[in-house]
Amino acid sequence: MLRASINLIKDLKKQKRENDFLLFLDNFKIIKDAIAGGLKPKYIFVDDENNSDFGNIDCPIYKVEKHIIEQLADSKTPQGVVCIAEYTPHIVESPKTNFLVLDRLQDPGNVGTLIRTACAAGFKYVYLIDSVKPTNSKLIRSTVGTIFNTNVISMTSGEFERCAKEWKLNLLVADMDGENIFTFKTESQIGLVVGNEGQGVSDNLISICSHKVKIPMQSGVESLNAAVSGAIIMYQIAKNNFS
Numbered sequence: 170m171l172r173a174s175i176n177l178i179k180d181l182k183k184q185k186r187e188n189d190f191l192l193f194l195d196n197f198k199i200i201k202d203a204i205a206g207g208l209k210p211k212y213i214f215v216d217d218e219n220n221s222d223f224g225n226i227d228c229p230i231y232k233v234e235k236h237i238i239e240q241l242a243d244s245k246t247p248q249g250v251v252c253i254a255e256y257t258p259h260i261v262e263s264p265k266t267n268f269l270v271l272d273r274l275q276d277p278g279n280v281g282t283l284i285r286t287a288c289a290a291g292f293k294y295v296y297l298i299d300s301v302k303p304t305n306s307k308l309i310r311s312t313v314g315t316i317f318n319t320n321v322i323s324m325t326s327g328e329f330e331r332c333a334k335e336w337k338l339n340l341l342v343a344d345m346d347g348e349n350i351f352t353f354k355t356e357s358q359i360g361l362v363v364g365n366e367g368q369g370v371s372d373n374l375i376s377i378c379s380h381k382v383k384i385p386m387q388s389g390v391e392s393l394n395a396a397v398s399g400a401i402i403m404y405q406i407a408k409n410n411f412s
Contacts, residue, residue: 170218170221170230170231170232171229171230171231171232172231172232172233173214173231173233173237177212178233178237178240178241181212181241181253182240182241185241189302189304190255190256190257190258190304191253191254191255191256192208192252192253192254192255192256192304192309193241193242193243193251193252193253193306194243194251194252194253194254194309195238195241195242195243195244195247195248195250195251195252196244196247196248196250196310197220197248197250198313198314199309199310199313199314200213200223200250200252201223201224201314202313202314202315202317202318203252203254203314203317204223204224204226205317206314206317206318207317208254208317209226209227209228209254209255210223210226210228210252210253210254211228211253211254211255212228212229212230212231212252212253213226213228213229213230213231213250213251213252213253214230214231214232214233214237214238214241214250214251214252214253215230215231215232215233215238215249215250216232216233216234216235216237216238216249216250217249218232220249220250223252235249238250238251241253243306243310244306244310256303256304258303258322258323259320259321259322260322261322261324261328261332262320262322263332263336263338264293264294264320264336264338264358264360265293265294266291266292266293266294266358267290267291267292267293267358267359267360267361267403267406267407268287268292268293268294268295268296268358268359268360268361269283269284269287269292269294269295269296269360269361269363269399269403270295270296270298270329270340270360270361270362270363270374271283271295271296271297271298271300271363272298272299272300272326272362272363272364272365272370272371272374273298273299273300273326273364273365273368273371274297274300274301274363274364274365274366274395275300275301275365275366276301276366276395277301277305277306277307277308277311278307278308278311278396279366279394279395279396280297280300280301280305280308280311281307281308281309281310281311281312281316282311282312282396282400283295283363283395283396283399283400284308284311284312284315284316284319284321285311285312285313285315285316286396286399286400286403286404287319287399287403288312288315288318288319289315290400290403290404290406290407291407291410292361292403292407293319293320294319294320294322294360295319295320295321295322296322296323296324296329296360297321297322297323297324298324298325298326298329298374299325299326300323302323303316303321303323326371326373326374329374330373330374330377333377334377338360338377339355339357339358339359339360339379339380340359340360340361340362340374340377340378340379340380341355341359341360341361341362341378341379341380341381341382341402341406342361342362342364342370342374342375342378342380342381342382343361343363343370343381343382343383343384343398343402344375344381344382344383345383346381346383347380347381347382347383348380348381348382348383349382349383349385350382350383350384350385350401350402350405351385351405353380353382353405353406355380355406359380359406361399361402361403361406362374362375362378363395363398363399364395366395382402384398384401384402
């Protein structure tokens with residue numbers, strides 16, 4: 170087991186502050202899922218030699234003291250491990266499956282939950298439109314590793330609108346005047362647009378959506394959490410894939 174130099178630790182602490190594309194993963198399951206999804210670690214630090222089995226990987230594994238793990242980790246309660254890896258943004262490409270479009274969502278917990286649900290429902294492409302960065306540590310924890318099995322693409326609203334028209338995307342948005350989601354049917358590939366937690370979907374995006382649906386609710390309830398409503402709609406669209 171290798172020993173980490175003081176200079177290496179200092180350099181990584183500096184990069185943690187300055188490099189937005191350097192990931193510091195501190196959960197064993199997420200690390201193993203990330204590696205299985207193709208992520209290539211640069212370094213792995215553990216505070217116990219018995220926790221150094223990460224399969225066949227080509228990166229150094231260092232044994233360090235617990236306080237080093239705590240200094241490098243993003244969470245308050247790391248599991249005795251930190252994996253450092255460079256996040257490579259996905260290339261901008263048209264979706265090959267049903268897909269999710271998140272318009273200006275800023276809550277990393279909501280976004281992470283939506284990415285996790287999208288992956289589970291077979292929506293393999295997620296477009297983050299002027300939303301929280303996919304490298305946000307809370308977002309990654311909320312996906313429980315599924316972000317590494319999903320094509321997450323960050324774009325501006327203008328870029329996405331141009332691509333949507335060029336790719337002739339079939340888009341769906343939740344709207345109280347829309348069709349009941351439980352009677353809505355489509356046989357073509359479709360993308361669900363989920364809007365900002367407070368402001369909803371922008372007018373520009375609504376204007377290029379071909380379908381509107383609503384989730385029926387009892388009186389007195391105006392709306393649902395973005396992650397909850399997104400999950401209901403995605404699973405309703407994908408329900409025939411699970412029969």
